[in-house]
Amino acid sequence: MGEGLEAGKHHCALKVLSLPETGGLWGAGAMVGGLVPSGLQTWLSTSYCPHSDSCRLFYPEDPIKIVRGQGQYLYDEQGAEYLDCVNNVAHVGHCHPLVVQAAHEQNQVLNTNSRYLHDNIVDYAQRLSETLPEKLCVFYFLNSGAYHGHLSSLIDISPYKFRDLDGQKEWVHVAPLPDTYRGLYREDHPNPAGAYASEVERVVNSVQEKGRKIAAFFAESLPSVGGQIIPPAGFFQEVAEHIHRAGGVFVADEIQVGFGRVGQHFWAFQLQGEDFVPDIVTMGKSIGNGHPVACVATTQAVARAFEATGVEYFNTFGGSPVSCAVGLAVLDVLEKEQLQAHAASVGSFLMELLRQQKAKHPIIGDVRGTGLFIGVDLIKDEATRTPATDEANYVVSRMKENYILLSTDGPGRNVLKFKPPMCFSVDNARHVVAKMDAILTNMEEKVRSCETLRLQP
Numbered sequence: 448m449g450e451g452l453e454a455g456k457h458h459c460a461l462k463v464l465s466l467p468e469t470g471g472l473w474g475a476g477a478m479v480g481g482l483v484p485s486g487l488q489t490w491l492s493t494s495y496c497p498h499s500d501s502c503r504l505f506y507p508e509d510p511i512k513i514v515r516g517q518g519q520y521l522y523d524e525q526g527a528e529y530l531d532c533v534n535n536v537a538h539v540g541h542c543h544p545l546v547v548q549a550a551h552e553q554n555q556v557l558n559t560n561s562r563y564l565h566d567n568i569v570d571y572a573q574r575l576s577e578t579l580p581e582k583l584c585v586f587y588f589l590n591s592g593a594y595h596g597h598l599s600s601l602i603d604i605s606p607y608k609f610r611d612l613d614g615q616k617e618w619v620h621v622a623p624l625p626d627t628y629r630g631l632y633r634e635d636h637p638n639p640a641g642a643y644a645s646e647v648e649r650v651v652n653s654v655q656e657k658g659r660k661i662a663a664f665f666a667e668s669l670p671s672v673g674g675q676i677i678p679p680a681g682f683f684q685e686v687a688e689h690i691h692r693a694g695g696v697f698v699a700d701e702i703q704v705g706f707g708r709v710g711q712h713f714w715a716f717q718l719q720g721e722d723f724v725p726d727i728v729t730m731g732k733s734i735g736n737g738h739p740v741a742c743v744a745t746t747q748a749v750a751r752a753f754e755a756t757g758v759e760y761f762n763t764f765g766g767s768p769v770s771c772a773v774g775l776a777v778l779d780v781l782e783k784e785q786l787q788a789h790a791a792s793v794g795s796f797l798m799e800l801l802r803q804q805k806a807k808h809p810i811i812g813d814v815r816g817t818g819l820f821i822g823v824d825l826i827k828d829e830a831t832r833t834p835a836t837d838e839a840n841y842v843v844s845r846m847k848e849n850y851i852l853l854s855t856d857g858p859g860r861n862v863l864k865f866k867p868p869m870c871f872s873v874d875n876a877r878h879v880v881a882k883m884d885a886i887l888t889n890m891e892e893k894v895r896s897c898e899t900l901r902l903q904p
Contacts, residue, residue, distance in 0.1 A: 505854065506847055516541030519868045519875060521852065529850045530875055535703055535866035538733030539780040546736045549776035550769055558769040561588065562761075567771035574778050575742065578713045580724045585750040588766030589741040591731065604665060607672065618662075620654055622647045624670060625678040628813045628824060629832055643678075644685030651693050661695035663727075668715035669704045674857025675822025675864050677815050683719040696749060699725035702741075703820075706733045707781055708869065710791025710818025718817065736777050740770040786869040790818040797821060797865065797876040804880060808887045810835055810899040821865040822856070827897035834859025835897055838890065845886045851879055 504510045511529070515522040518540040521529045531541070539546065553567070561568055572586045602608045603616050615621065625643040627634050632642040651661055664686060670676040687697045704715040705728075712718060716725055726749055731741035753760070764770065781787060798816060801823055805811040812826035825835040825842070839861040846853045856864045867875070894900050 505852075506844070509847075511847075518543075519871045527850060529847075529852050530879065532851060532853045532865050532867045532871070532879060534852075534868060535708065536732045536737050537868045538706055538708075538736050539777055539784070539786060540868045540870040541737075543736060543776075543780055545780055546738075546773055546776045549772045550738060553769045553772035556768075558767055560761075560763055561766035565768050565771075567768045567775065568766045571766075571771040571774050574775060575730075575744065578778075579728065579744055582724050582746050583728060583744045585745050585747060587743040587745070587760055587762075588770070589731075589743065589762050590764035590770070591739050591741055618659070620650045622650050624673050624676060625682050626670075626674065626676050627679060628815065629674075640679040640681035641685060643682055644689065647686045648689045651689050655693065661690060661693035663696045663698050664690045665698045665700065667700040667703065668718070669709070669817075669820055671703045671820075671864070671866070672856055674824070674859075674862040675816060675820065677817060678719070680719055683716065683725075684723045687723065687725075696726035698727040698729065700729050702729055702731040703733075703866065705730055706777070707787030708733070708790055708818050708820050708866070710787060710794050713787060715820075734777065735770065735773050738770060738773040739764070740774055741765070742774075781869075784870070787818075790869055793871060793873055793876060794818040794821065796873055797880070800876060800880040804884055804887070807884070808891070808899075810838060810887065810890070810897070812899075816865070819865065819867055819869060819871060823863040823865075824857070825861045825863065826899055829899060833897075834861035835899065836861045838894070838897060838900070839863060841890065841894070842883065842886055845889075846879075846882060849882045849886075851882055853879075 512524045513521045513529075514524050516531075516537065519531050521531050521534075521541065523529070531537070534541070537543075557565075568588065571588075575586060576584055602612060604619055606615070606621055609615055609619075623631050623643060623646045625632075625639065627636070627639050630643075631646070632639040636642055647664070654661060666678075666683070666686075667673070668683075669678070683697070683699075690697050699714075699716040701714055701716065705713070707713050709715045709718060714728070716723060716728070726746055728744045729741070730744070734740055734742060794817065797819075798814060798821060801811075801814045801821065804823075805814050809829065810825050810827075811823055812829065812832055813822075813824040815822050815824070824832075825839045827833040827835045827838075834857065836855075836859050839855045842863065843853050843855060853863055853865075856862050891900055
């Protein structure tokens with residue numbers, strides 16, 4: 448059994464899914480339900496409290512109650528203003544007035560499912576198609592766009608989930624992450640793209656030797672949970688050759704990195720080059736600026752193969768008039784406010800400031816990214832590049848004390864991630880880096896928990 452035609456979890460590894468000889472490609476839809484945050488536990492405890500330790504808050508030792516958002520800022524119940532450096536869901540800014548207006552106006556007229564004809568879904572599909580390679584011309588709309596492992600089929604293809612549960616299924620195969628800083632093949636390798644693609648080929652060959660087929664290869668175009676990784680150019684092209692030769696399809700997950708965030712291009716997979724086109728592209732989160740909408744774009748060939756199974760695709764809330772109105776408004780704002788170019792400009796400025804910090808503070812092992820997708824890799828030792836997990840958590844906590852919201856990612860939870868709303872400004876970049884500089888300087892004076900903090904710049 449393999450996965451197809453539905454968005455999946457942002458994984459910290461790349462997956463190749465195989466099929467038994469009699470298998471076929473199939474699609475699945477997922478709804479993400481809401482849970483009451485722990486902050487409500489006190490007043491609910493007298494009756495019924497659905498809170499569970501599996502439901503986590505940011506800053507659990509000192510959580511923030513956020514009551515309002517605007518642009519790149521969030522506000523707590525006391526009116527304190529926080530600069531949001533990580534909310535890539537509020538893509539064009541929290542509560543953007545044009546997006547809010549579009550949802551409100553359509554809600555006043557009609558909101559129903561997609562079994563009726565309606566202009567919004569047609570117009571939205573047309574607008575999305577104009578941003579993609581011509582080959583990607585069939586669209587399936589969903590109500591949520593995150594692979595967070597709420598279905599067993601999604602847990603099965605999410606290494607960070609299944610490694611803590613029942614383990615890896617025999618039809619799931621994990622290829623090495625194309626990480627040129629901490630991975631198998633690093634920045635000094637003459638051809639890291641080819642070397643990592645050869646690892647995928649090795650996995651494919653191993654699968655075939657066991658009498659199985661390849662269904663699909665899933666990869667975030669820029670692995671985010673994996674630690675803000677930038678795959679070497681050319682990697683996807685070579686992987687696609689191996690996957691297609693084996694009869695599988697290439698699925699590019701753009702849920703966290705699409706819609707102009709990378710600056711140079713509208714879609715992150717386009718960083719690989721104009722000659723690369725995925726078979727399936729998944730979109731979500733930023734697509735609706737916080738409204739629950741998602742989309743899968745694919746080719747006529749894949750769509751026809753899905754239709755041939757005789758299985759109907761239907762999603763109650765996917766493609767509703769309101770969701771499509773919101774999606775159209777997001778595209779309008781991106782275009783009118785030139786946010787892709789803005790991400791390129793501000794992102795380059797932020798990267799330069801962070802590189803200056805790397806030269807000053809040895810705990811910063813690497814600064815990587817493109818546009819407003821940036822990772823700052825903190826290390827304990829320069830030679831081993833051991834993740835400085837505790838130190839990263841300390842920085843995040845201190846930044847919060849300075850009213851800056853930041854978080855970590857990567858297998859070692861040591862990569863400070865920057866994925867702010869796209870309206871994040873040059874002044875915001877200066878402010879964040881100045882505060883980070885002060886915190887790191889203070890750590891070097893007072894904290895001696897790792898080798899890089901004992902080194903004086």
